[in-house]
Amino acid sequence: MDTMVKVLFVCMGNICRSPSAHGVFLDLLAQHQLSNLVEVDSAGTHAYHVGEPPDPRSQVFAQKRGFDLSALRARRVDPEDYFIYDYILAMDQANMDILIRECPREHMEKVQLFLTYAPEVSETEVPDPYYGGERGFDHVLDLVEAASQGLLEHIRQHHLAGSTVQ
Secondary structure, three states: OOOOEEEEEEEOOOOOHHHHHHHHHHHHHHHOOOOOOEEEEEEEOOOOOOOOOOOHHHHHHHHHOOOOOOOOOOOEOOOOHHHHOOEEEEOOHHHHHHHHHHOOHHHHHHEEEHHHHOOOOOOOOOOOOOOOOOHHHHHHHHHHHHHHHHHHHHHHHHHOOOOOOO
């Protein structure tokens, strides 16, 4: 049996929000020496940007906080993802609705809103910064960092007994 916990972050085009979450969560796992126990990927519900790197603004704002997104490339959610991943985390309700429509019934519990893991945050969705100003990219990172901490704690408690989160 595969003991690796697998997490997929999902937004619309996979160039702003989900790669930001992907990069932040990878960094958090590395900090806690859990990279070998949790696999992370990101994808979009649409194929607008397949093969492209994250939006330059996402990369700049992430880099300012010490997160490197440069190696990530956009892809679309694949039907196999529902079978592979333990957590399929949508950035907003619109993308979650798409995921739920495409998800096989037996894997429905895997699909959740990412901000579920940030109960201290008043928002329920990570807003799309693509058409907004630069402050939107910083806000996305604030939300993603909060939810990543909560997700890591949840995974540690439910899947990685004995691992410590500092």
